[in-house]
Amino acid sequence: MSPPPRDTLYFPSDHRPFLEPHLPPPNLPPPTPTSLPFTTLTFATSLDSQLSLSPGVPTALSGPQSKAMTHYLRLRHDAILIGVGTAVADNPSLNCRISGAGGYGGEGLMGQPRPVVLDPRGRWDFGARSKVLELAGSGRGRAPYILTGTEPEKEKREILEGAGGKFIRIRVTRVSDGENKVEWKNVLRVLSEEGLRSVMIEGGGAVINSLLQAENLPLVNSVIVTIAPTWLGVGGVVVSPPRCHDDGGNPMAAARLHYVQWHPFGEDMVMCGKLIP
Ligand SMILES: NC(=O)C1=CN([C@@H]2O[C@H](COP(=O)(O)OP(=O)(O)OC[C@H]3O[C@@H](n4cnc5c(N)ncnc54)[C@H](O)[C@@H]3O)[C@@H](O)[C@H]2O)C=CC1
Numbered sequence: 001m002s003p004p005p006r007d008t009l010y011f012p013s014d015h016r017p018f019l020e021p022h023l024p025p026p027n028l029p030p031p032t033p034t035s036l037p038f039t040t041l042t043f044a045t046s047l048d049s050q051l052s053l054s055p056g057v058p059t060a061l062s063g064p065q066s067k068a069m070t071h072y073l074r075l076r077h078d079a080i081l082i083g084v085g086t087a088v089a090d091n092p093s094l095n096c097r098i099s100g101a102g103g104y105g106g107e108g109l110m111g112q113p114r115p116v117v118l119d120p121r122g123r124w125d126f127g128a129r130s131k132v133l134e135l136a137g138s139g140r141g142r143a144p145y146i147l148t149g150t151e152p153e154k155e156k157r158e159i160l161e162g163a164g165g166k167f168i169r170i171r172v173t174r175v176s177d178g179e180n181k182v183e184w185k186n187v188l189r190v191l192s193e194e195g196l197r198s199v200m201i202e203g204g205g206a207v208i209n210s211l212l213q214a215e216n217l218p219l220v221n222s223v224i225v226t227i228a229p230t231w232l233g234v235g236g237v238v239v240s241p242p243r244c245h246d247d248g249g250n251p252m253a254a255a256r257l258h259y260v261q262w263h264p265f266g267e268d269m270v271m272c273g274k275l276i277p
């Protein structure tokens with residue numbers, strides 16, 4: 001038997017029970033026509049609520065222990081979703097590198113989540129050399145599903161399908177300022193139709209800020225945030241959803257976590273909770 005890859009991560013079993021109430025139940029039944037996946041919103045933030053130094057600069061916030069925790073979350077979800085901004089900026093791997101996952105000491109693709117990229121206008125110019133496709137080719141991850149509102153180029157489609165991924169058409173609307181908008185309920189429904197019972201949504205800023213809008217809060221089952229003891233400073237990608245207002249037009253908090261639990265992982269704090277009481 002070959003030794004596990006050098007980037008294999010270890011997440012001790014005594015750290016796992018704390019997370020259990022915030023994770024999809026282990027034996028989720030297959031999706032039905034009306035079900036939505038168990039949805040976890042999870043990301044790492046600085047003390048000034050930023051995800052990265054700027055949209056194009058991959059920024060390590062999680063320390064080794066909380067990074068291993070994130071990979072344990074990947075092990076426990078069927079899918080991992082990011083926005084195209086993150087795919088372009090980070091060239092991410094989006095696989096699970098925990099010891100025991102497929103390609104990391106485990107059989108086949110066991111425990112490897114399906115990467116999903118929300119790319120409404122077909123902006124992601126991935127190629128066979130992108131990390132996610134290389135990992136799929138070497139049996140250490142799955143090829144992505146790309147959710148898009150446009151007709152994909154033939155060459156891109158062939159590369160993606162050759163690796164085991166696919167493009168999935170979704171409804172995209174253009175809003176007044178030229179922005180694209182998807183209904184998160186539709187996105188989750190599409191994932192469910194693909195047989196995916198759970199999804200962790202990792203970011204980036206635009207994805208998180210839109211999910212934290214009032215109409216989307218009921219779609220999120222669990223929130224798990226890593227807080228790193230650092231201030232990134234002005235100019236980064238900020239998590240700060242649009243503010244709400246009461247009936248009299250007075251400002252209110254956009255969202256609040258309930259049933260909150262905290263756990264230190266190395267120098268980071270991990271906060272878990274629910275958006276809807
Ligand atoms: N610290 C962390 O845990 C994470 C950090 N990041 C960082 O975040 C940064 C990228 O964030 P962003 O630039 O905000 O990009 P993003 O990853 O949120 O992608 C933005 C794009 O996704 C699409 N999109 C997002 N929400 C949509 C909606 N509701 N409807 C339709 N389309 C939608 C649009 O095409 C939009 O341009 C990168 O620097 C990355 O490193 C990303 C994920 C996690």
Ligand SMILES: Nc1nc(O)c(N)c(N[C@@H]2O[C@H](COP(=O)(O)O)[C@@H](O)[C@H]2O)n1
Binds near residue numbers: 094
């Ligand atoms: N949990 C967490 N901590 C950080 O410090 C991060 N920068 C991120 N970023 C997210 O993870 C993706 C990279 O994953 P791979 O290691 O390449 O598999 C990145 O694209 C962000 O989604 N997350």
